[in-house]
Amino acid sequence: MIKILFVINNMEQGGIQHSLLELIKKITIYNRFDISLLCLNRMGEYYSHIPKSIKLIELSKYQMISEMDLKHCKEKGKIHFFFRLFTSLITKMGFKNIASKLYTAVLGKTKDTYDIAISYSQPTDDRDFFCLTNEIVINCCKAKKKGSFVHCDFKLYGGNTIRNRKIYEKMDFICAVSSSVKKQFIDCIPEARNKTSIVYNCCDADSIVLQANEDAIIYNRPTLVSVCRLSEEKGLLRCMPIIKHLVDKGFEFEWHIVGGGSLYTALEKAIEFYHLNRVVVLEDRQSNPYRFMKNASYVFVPSFHEAAPLVFDEAIILGIPVLTTNTLSAEEMIKKHNYGLVCDNTDEAILEMLIDAFSSKIEFATCNNVKMYRDEQSFIEAINKVVGEL
Template identity: 40%
Template sequence: MNMNLSSNKKKKILIVNNNLATGGVQRSLINLLNHIKGEYEVTLLLFSYTGDYKQYIPKEVKIIEANLPLKILGMSQSQVKSSGYMAYFVRTIFASYTKIWNNHLPISLLVKSQGKLSGFDVAISFLHNAEEKSFYGGCNEFVLQRVQAELKIAFVHCDFSNYGGNTSKNQQNYKKFDKIAAVSEGCRQSFIEEIPELNDRTYCVYNFHDYSEYMNKGCTDPIMYSNEQLNIVTVARLSPEKGILRGIRILKRIIEKNYKVHWHIIGDGSQRNEIEKEIKINNLDNYVTLYGNQENPYRYIKNADVFLLPSFHEAAPMVFNESKYLGIPVVTTNTTSAIEMVREGIEGIICDNNEEGIYKAIKKILDNPEIINTYKNSLIKQRYTNAAAMKQFRRLIEVENL
């Protein structure tokens, strides 16, 4: 490896991601781009140049979109269908193959369809691979196989032990990178527990945040909730790991105790129909509202009493800092980074990761509503900056500390 990078010119950084659809990884990417755009010469390669967040890419960032075969890996089934019969046919074949066997061959073939890129000091894969039966991922393989760079880095935005992609194939790929960047110390520990030989190559790099945007959007036509009830808000993908179904069972127990509470859920996903059925079965239509995906979720958070995340497992949810900055205390299950990101008794409550733990946490607030203002007063006094994240990122892209 050539260690003689010029110090008097901007480093050339290539960042690879699948798309810019609404999601935590994509939001984190946009925030990163906006913080490093002036310090480095940044190129963003997207498998598919689609998604609501593409409008927020800074003009200083050069954009490359992959060719059509690789583009399939960054598109939804409906998007591929509108791209033509051949693209839809290829995706159907590869997705079917993946469900029967795994995604190794489809990802390999699609990645190889793209020409090689060179001339970069640093190449970053920003998206981790999914579990092997999912037709999703490919950024790690692309950076390893199709990019020439002095330094190759893979970001990990997950609880590696529990998210489903902790496979032998993925582990072997991570071992080929010069560095790994985990988005919290908890994520870092989870990763090196599974691949201890990468301990010295694995760094913690916090997610970047756009705090001014959170406040501006939070104060733009904020939702006004009834003060006759406890208003709980959740912003999350409606998928099994988020624990929404168990949250509904918990809410039923609370309502049966004659507490006044309403759960406002912002987000959409594969489990929406099942969640809607559970709400009806338990006669909770008047106590749970599903708003779907919202362009401005912050207006729903701004006037809530508490933010709830009842997940089975999490990495480093950006929504924790979003809620805290808006002055809303967090109730979360004890997942990988919870203790690191939410100060118990000051910023909210970290409860046992089971239904009884969540029930007790919500009941504690209902029985002691004065603690909400105690938490909110603590949150308002805090200072929020990206200084630590920027320092971590600068250190990450230095070859000298390898």
């Protein structure tokens, strides 16, 4: 049996967490893998969906402080509060290395030794004490081989720092979630070229199709659906004046935004400001976003930057064309296969793309083999390569 430990910051509703959940579900059927999971903050919509066969481990009762704000740390007790306060302050002062070393020293080492330990999240900015899964794999996990996933446009996502690049250089292997993500990562860290493989996000096509048919939403007008975290990089706010312009031009449509996040209130205010209450609908977090996608005209992804968003795969599985800005994997995953339209990453180009989408009937391709789409094989191949080096 090959003992694998995955490390992730939380199991909140998000693309990274969902792809990990689907991956471990699929590889548990292989008798050759003994899977453990270290989730720093053992909460989130997906936590209860982790298969019973997965061993859930805990390093320390203080492991969650990197994933909690001061208010929630205070509720845990004075030690949690002051530990979080101190590490946050020295991180903001430019001493994240000291903060992370203190944090990982308090967490200690794993009791078991693993064949492979994998960080499933990428690090954040040097002044942000959050998501230290890479540091934990390097400093806390007893393992023969250590690696990390890259789910971001490493050049643009905000964490492309000297410190973070040095952490990746310590890893034995890297898994990039698309060819474009791999290329961008290697451009930033050329030393990682020979140890970086492509491991696609994992999807359960049967489950997605099944959930999409459960009480699917029926729309009476052409409909855009966006499924994402409500954060700046998703480009939602910049689309409000674009949507207003289309409405003023007489276009009849609606836009449903499924997801929660820090921009929820700002989006509410923008909808009010542009008088879009009858056009733009905030659906908040949904346990089943696929019922909103099922009958949509398009899945709309107006992000400033993305890696290989899981919603691309989900739209392809459901046969829904994608309208997206030209982020890192858009050409590779969407345009190359004619699964939708890709535009330049400007407000003007987004407007033109939406006008084209609503004004003409465009023939798009559909996936020929949905059941085999984005299965676990690329991960198995990467693991076999690592195991061969043990």
